[in-house]
Amino acid sequence: MSEEKTRRSICRICHGGCGALVTVRDNTVVAVKGDPESPVSRGWMCVKGLRSADIANHPDRLRVPLKRKGPRGGNQWEEIPWEQALDEIAEKLVSLRNTSGPETIAIGQGTGRHHYLHTVRFANALGTPNWYEPGLAQCFIPRITVSNLTYGDFVVADYYGETRPACILFWAHNPLISSADGELAIAVKRALQSGCRTIAVDPRRSETAQQCEQWLAIRPGTDAALALAMIHTIIERDLYDKDFVEKWTSGFAELKEHVELFTPAWAEGITGIKAEDIVQAARVYATSKPAVLEWGLGIEQNVNSLQTVRALAILRAITGNIDVPGGDILGMHILKAYPTLKDKLPAEAAKKRLGGETFKLLGGWRAYMPSAHIPALFRAMREGDPYRIHALLVFGNNPLLTVANAKGVYEALQKLDLLVVTDLFMTPTAALADYVLPAAFWTEIEHLMGFPLVVENLVHAQPAMARTGECRQDERIMDELSRRLGLPGADTTYRDIYDYQLSPLGITFDELLERGNCCPPLRYRKYEEGGFRTPSHKVELFSSVLKRMGYDPLPSYAEPPESPVSSPDLYQRYPFVLITGSRKREFFHSEHRQVPSLRKYSPDPCAELHVSAAQALGIAQGDWIEISSPRGQVRMRAKVTENIHPSVVSVEHGWWFPERAAEGFGLWESNANVLTCDASPYDPAFGSYQLRGLLCNVRKIEGV
Numbered sequence: 001m002s003e004e005k006t007r008r009s010i011c012r013i014c015h016g017g018c019g020a021l022v023t024v025r026d027n028t029v030v031a032v033k034g035d036p037e038s039p040v041s042r043g044w045m046c047v048k049g050l051r052s053a054d055i056a057n058h059p060d061r062l063r064v065p066l067k068r069k070g071p072r073g074g075n076q077w078e079e080i081p082w083e084q085a086l087d088e089i090a091e092k093l094v095s096l097r098n099t100s101g102p103e104t105i106a107i108g109q110g111t112g113r114h115h116y117l118h119t120v121r122f123a124n125a126l127g128t129p130n131w132y133e134p135g136l137a138q139c140f141i142p143r144i145t146v147s148n149l150t151y152g153d154f155v156v157a158d159y160y161g162e163t164r165p166a167c168i169l170f171w172a173h174n175p176l177i178s179s180a181d182g183e184l185a186i187a188v189k190r191a192l193q194s195g196c197r198t199i200a201v202d203p204r205r206s207e208t209a210q211q212c213e214q215w216l217a218i219r220p221g222t223d224a225a226l227a228l229a230m231i232h233t234i235i236e237r238d239l240y241d242k243d244f245v246e247k248w249t250s251g252f253a254e255l256k257e258h259v260e261l262f263t264p265a266w267a268e269g270i271t272g273i274k275a276e277d278i279v280q281a282a283r284v285y286a287t288s289k290p291a292v293l294e295w296g297l298g299i300e301q302n303v304n305s306l307q308t309v310r311a312l313a314i315l316r317a318i319t320g321n322i323d324v325p326g327g328d329i330l331g332m333h334i335l336k337a338y339p340t341l342k343d344k345l346p347a348e349a350a351k352k353r354l355g356g357e358t359f360k361l362l363g364g365w366r367a368y369m370p371s372a373h374i375p376a377l378f379r380a381m382r383e384g385d386p387y388r389i390h391a392l393l394v395f396g397n398n399p400l401l402t403v404a405n406a407k408g409v410y411e412a413l414q415k416l417d418l419l420v421v422t423d424l425f426m427t428p429t430a431a432l433a434d435y436v437l438p439a440a441f442w443t444e445i446e447h448l449m450g451f452p453l454v455v456e457n458l459v460h461a462q463p464a465m466a467r468t469g470e471c472r473q474d475e476r477i478m479d480e481l482s483r484r485l486g487l488p489g490a491d492t493t494y495r496d497i498y499d500y501q502l503s504p505l506g507i508t509f510d511e512l513l514e515r516g517n518c519c520p521p522l523r524y525r526k527y528e529e530g531g532f533r534t535p536s537h538k539v540e541l542f543s544s545v546l547k548r549m550g551y552d553p554l555p556s557y558a559e560p561p562e563s564p565v566s567s568p569d570l571y572q573r574y575p576f577v578l579i580t581g582s583r584k585r586e587f588f589h590s591e592h593r594q595v596p597s598l599r600k601y602s603p604d605p606c607a608e609l610h611v612s613a614a615q616a617l618g619i620a621q622g623d624w625i626e627i628s629s630p631r632g633q634v635r636m637r638a639k640v641t642e643n644i645h646p647s648v649v650s651v652e653h654g655w656w657f658p659e660r661a662a663e664g665f666g667l668w669e670s671n672a673n674v675l676t677c678d679a680s681p682y683d684p685a686f687g688s689y690q691l692r693g694l695l696c697n698v699r700k701i702e703g704v
Ligand SMILES: Nc1nc2c(c(=O)[nH]1)N[C@H]1C(S)=C(S)[C@@H](COP(=O)(O)OP(=O)(O)OC[C@H]3O[C@@H](n4cnc5c(=O)[nH]c(N)nc54)[C@H](O)[C@@H]3O)O[C@H]1N2
Pocket: 014, 015, 111, 135, 139, 171, 172, 173, 174, 175, 177, 178, 179, 180, 181, 201, 202, 203, 204, 206, 218, 219, 220, 221, 222, 223, 295, 296, 297, 298, 299, 579, 581, 582, 583, 584, 585, 586, 587, 588, 589, 650, 692, 693
């Protein structure tokens, strides 16, 4: 038996960031513990990270490439060598590229994975504009893009410097569970323990909201109205940061005039939050300095995502909280940008991007990372309109569970000529593939991670320590396909790219592997040298770019298209407001249902509803209930609680049953995206659709 080795690494089960000490024997992970020397997590890991060995060594891990035998979805497979799998896939791609054009090959990837930018590079090199990630329009891209338009850069909460925030406004965000995008739960917990003012805007009294002094139980989808009323209050009561506004913002006079009518009383009628509570929240946020505005996903999963996110971005600026110690800080970008080979995608190919012309901030030339509009892409697969998508290569995404209108996705996947899925496990999506390729887990890959995502204030190295079967790192699979296809950049490996990215720091990837991480001191008020990176070099309260693009330069409220107000007839039959996907500590989206040490915390899918609603419907704690929408129905166990808005039902997302492979994994039973809709209207700039704030009904299922 060989010796045990322990090395420093970085967990990537979620978007990542926690320092880990990984112990390996005979290429197998034997233990994963928090790294006390991590500058951000200081020894802490969540329950998923701590169970990494159970995931890495799971008996159901895919270990060798599989080729479909028999009909699609028939679950009959032949094990084949890598060379054969890659040769056959490459041959089919060449043939499709030559006969129907590279744009008919789509590429899908999962959220924030290590290979994220490499996939974009691979798509550009292949000449297809049609790649997607299930977040993007629904998640994070509106926040990144709006920050760039407003401040010229993305911002993150400063939990890692010496000054602590004096106030945290959690808006549609539950970081104590989600540790999303660099707001690691432990960092938030420490900030809360240091005694700051706290406000949560959330229809649920989430784990984070439970720690807050003020909980604003908002009607889902009405966040822009609340934010506008807070801006109104802050300006009207002279609570804004006059010095910062005068020196560093443009468009204040236009903003002031624009928000005049957006009074707290007006917002009360829309959001259901009392005017006096709105004034109180505005006052606390504007006067406790420095303050952090922690925005989350709930502000993006609606069809007014651009303007909702803009209103929140403006709140930060008029209160002078940008790039100050303990506030919301701009990025340091210590790495060179990942070479995504943007210039290799011909202009005429970019024009064919599905949804690109319509949703300019998602897929147009001004987009942060231009991608295809997911509903348009799956529609093209189904209907061949405006052209047929023939192939889909998936690197770690489970669209049958994570994209709206799951039935439409299923129909689309059935129509493909070629579906290749690279994953850790057999999933409902992989089960429909022609080829399934085994992916390496985070303990098995070499990776360079800038943290937090997008702003890159520090950098971590991840060593490949363990091995499982013939699993390969996604980047390597793409590189091997690139070589077979003779694509541009094929002779540059991902390791060469890491060295290139590290060059400003004067270290190589191998040297960083020795050190573990590189963490320069934080710098603040960086805009004082040369201004903000916007056209006016100031924070653009009035956005000149949006105006030029034909979008509203100042934010407004729009009622969700499916809501008690917009669709009163539907509301008669579906008298609850539906939200989906509030994060669970033990699962990442559709993952981990097959890991007993995580599934034990949540053996069954659950839907939360208010005690008063449950009583009226004769539903008791733990009863099986049916939740229905105009699109379909699912079953879940009732979680009856006081901690939710009385007219809201909150449904978990990502549910399938790995233990029931023979019955198609029970895919249709409890899949939240059976209830959601991918039809128009969409947000005009991003193409976002509603995953939260839809209508639903609930009934007890008798006899179970
Ligand atoms: N354990 C775990 N962690 C995760 C993930 C996971 O699946 N599991 N997923 C990761 C990903 S990709 C993401 S994007 C992040 C998301 O992480 P967060 O941004 O924290 O988002 P959620 O937990 O989805 O939702 C936060 C809150 O928004 C509330 N909400 C719902 N609708 C609305 C609304 O209309 N308005 C307001 N104000 N609030 C609303 C919900 O009740 C919920 O409490 O988490 C990441 N981290």
